[in-house]
Amino acid sequence: MNLSCRRSLLLFAALAACHAHAQSHGENEPNLSIPSGSQRYVAGEMPDRIVATPSQDPATGFAVNWRTSVAVQSAALEILEAVDSPDVGTPRRVQAVTTAMASENGLAHFHRADIDALKPDTLYMFRVQGAGSWSGWRQLRTAAASGQPLTLLYFGDTQNKNVSHVGRVTRAAMRHAPEALMALYAGDLVSGGDGVDDSEWGEWFEAAGDLPGVMMVAPAIGNHEYFEEFEDTPQERRVLGRHWPVTFALPRNGAVAADASRTTYWFDVQGVRVVVLDGTSMLDLGTAKAQADWADEVLASNHQPWTIVMVHQPMFSPRGRGASDRLRAALVPVLERHKVDLVLQGHDHTYGRRTGEHRGHALPQYIVSVAGPKQYRVSAEAKRTMAPWAEDTQLFQVLRIDDGRLHYEARTATGRLYDAFEVLRDANGAKRVNELRGGRISGRDCSHRDATLGGRTDRCWE
Template sequence: MWLGLAAPVSAETPAARAPEPNTLVPAGVMRYAPSGFPDRIVATPAQDAAHGFAVAWRTDATVSAPMLEVVVAGDSPDLGVPRRITASTRTLRRENGVAHHHRADVDGLEAGTLYAYRVQGDRTWSPWMQLRTAGDASAPLELLYFGDTQNKNASLTTRVVREALRHAPDVRLVLYAGDLVSGGDGEDDNEWGEWFDATGVLSTSSMTAPAPGNHEYFEEFEDTPQERRVLGAHWPLQFALPRNGIAGGDGVATTYWFDYQDVRVVVVDGTSALDLGTAAAQAEWLDGVLAANPRRWSVVLVHQPFYSPRAGRDNVELKRHLLPVIERRRVDLVLQGHDHTYGRRGSESGDDTPVYAVSVAGAKQYRLSERARATMDPVGEDTQLFQVIRIVDGRLRYEARTATGRLYDAFELVDDGDAGGKRRVELERERIPERSCAREQTLKGRKDRCWE
């Protein structure tokens, strides 16, 4: 008997199965108003991540040109006299009010060294945070890759990030394959606030490298002859990314590259390539960056897949312009999102590299096409995933794990130094069986999706 308490809600109770809103912020509530206290702090790699990084953060409009302090981390609370760097500041007005977004670039650092840093607000500072610069090429590396987070970040992405940290406690670099938020519904700033809540310590203690997705853009003049894609206002302010890419269709550089130990990571903008006519220019730029790569490994991060696992998507311009470059330069990993399923495949030539992976970390789940089931292995539906990638001693080990930590996919790329290139070795042990969507439709009645 329950005394003074409501009866427990059964899984069959209609209220328990109602669609969940995209954010946990009730209508009319201001949860993420900027203040004099620094928030949304995120560290990103410099072009040479062994000797620099950048930090972006947010305050209210009372703070202009604040400081970042950085010092070699030590065991004593007396960290010594820190170096001070003045940030640049830009203004953004959104549903939560007027914010100032700040950027500080830190250079001249020692490789493989743990630094403490903090950022300034209005008469206050953030906590001291710690971040290690990239080591030399022989140092082991642990990194994480997430497909789209996008929807219900505070509610359902949070658990994926925390589980990922359990499996990659020494993570140094985090790659996001675009569509970090959904946007376009008047809650953009709330969604970004929840994304930072979900990613938590990852954003300050590891270097974050995101690719822009189509949801980082919005449709201007929608349903008119002047309709066009425009990069959202948050993107260029919220991440202090390397300034070594080429301008997208709106004049903002949404491509970039950096070296982290023995890996060259190149980020391309699939939305700009497909919708704004930059595919050929990006391909030329990508070819130059890969041709000059002195590193053993190469990774390309892009939102839209070259081989889509969802029916009705083909991404022709990516295949026409960028895919030949990736194949010719023998990129090791191509990490993608967009299609809210899991799928992995190799090169059409039959070579062991490149390896093309599509994954999803967030709540929105699509259905696989029959073509994907025939050409990709493994594939998966209705599953939140993260990927742990470890590189050491000429081996790159890739693991895809579910939100509960179960192993879904695994392989190794082995570099023996042979002229024939790297070998791919499938790792079958402890993988769980393929997952498929058992629902006929979503709670909103959509049969083309598995979950919303």
């Protein structure tokens, strides 16, 4: 064998070893787990993508969305108080509103049923209709009165490789907080916009497992739930993705003046007002002032003892993104004037927590987190101003609120405690933050690698 051949073989072996290393570590694996051309996520006669979402008052109502093939022209939901016997009697039937949507997986029908007049703090069982068939019964509890203990889950971006990597985070969160009433998602649930959008949503639901049908889901919209239309032309613009309006049955109380009524909303749950904003519309569609004015009104009318605001893009970017300056200018005065407790965010694929611009004020606590495998690096500025921060770490968060105490903890995909604090409220409504450092693992960073296996120096993981 001549020298040239030996060099070629050695190069081939090195490339093969590199490829095998990347595949074994999952970094360069495809975004979707299904092979190209798979029919796995084509809509069928049996209902799928069943997801419950809160009404404005989730103590007395919630909504459910699901999907079927076009064979189901009209669908209904059945519901009753959960019973111990398979003899459920005659359930209440709620007719759904049906919307057609075409995707790479063909035409499908999406159904929305809004359920009202329910009893607070009551376990209900419900099922949804397919073509001559029904889903299995799900059990879901309505919210209780203000002051009763409440547990919420909070997830940052899932976005990539949902089946491969996000599912274990979801299962860890459900094991760690089985009593959770609701899950808050801070946007970018899927990557989207690449011709396999519907299959990505199919994998998001597969990764979510039972969660969307046994607890309410309250999502914020991310930039990846939008499409870029006329990209790289003078007419380039953001357009709301087709899946968002038909996937989640959100409260119809959003920022109408901002033309963001389908992507903003609010609700009250057990003493907490949750306000959800659309950061992409604020940044790219010129609705920052209108949304800020709407949030100002919603927060001004708030009589709940606790307040959470959720928006995809962060006010203070762990990555050092300049767009945070624009969001901060529009929203931070509103958030701080109304003494918001937590601002939950995603987008930056890292973890970071800090107080606001007035560093003497403990609240709001501004938090950025990530549940999925795409992992960026934290900027030098964020390392100086955030504590704790993390790179190369998939996380979920648990919020437990019990009258005068809000307990927050961030845990890794394996359940280890990474961050914890509590907000304590006295009889006069004054609040203070107490850091809880016991039991936390050491800070995690990406110093063990200079670049991803794909050569990206701005990321820890592709």
